[in-house]
Amino acid sequence: MAAVGFWPTYFGPLLRGTLQTVPVIHFHATVYSGWLLLFIVQIVFASTGRLALHRKLGKVGIYYGFGLVVVGVFTALSRFASRVQAARLEEVSLPLAPIAPLSDMIVFPLFFGAAVLYRRKPEIHKRLMIVATTILLIAAVSRMTFLGTPVPLPVFLVVWFLPIFLAMGYDFITQRLIHPVYVIGLVGLFILRLRNYVGETDAWSDISRWMATFVS
Structure with a gap:
């Protein structure tokens, strides 16, 4: 899902050698791609019984x-600072602060932190990890322009929630269970969206102006 969403604007141009961006974006992409790889490896270790490796x-x-x-947070503020500086040089209105990545970085650690706390309760831990990682896919889904520009909200939610829906379906088929972690996760993700x-309110405009005084 991440590769599909970011293919037109990042991975595709990167492989073609035509991508022009700043180093912080490359660093951000590398770190977040590494997380998805780590997540997949951990799933493989857990599902194949290699629990010692999984724990290490x-x-x-x-x-x-x-x-x-x-x-x-660093990437979001770095890009915001660049836009603020450009706006002041061009003497145009200051941009709004990036509410999307900043709010992601508030909600993700809540679910990830809960997963860490419940790491000795695998039935809860693994589901919290699925929810936490699904949060990070929101940026990829928002870039799936083939779904519409902008992506219609119902379509957006279905695609974004897909990993959780699949996990819920697996639980229901194998255990006749709908785990409350997934229900809480879906509610949290919906609120995040x-x-x-x-971001369109006057209050956020005021916050953006306040933030601009610190990043530039």
């Missing part, structure tokens, strides 16, 4: 997960 790598994953938050409306 999980210790690294704890630092990696919280490192994602640092990288995400509403940040677009917050």
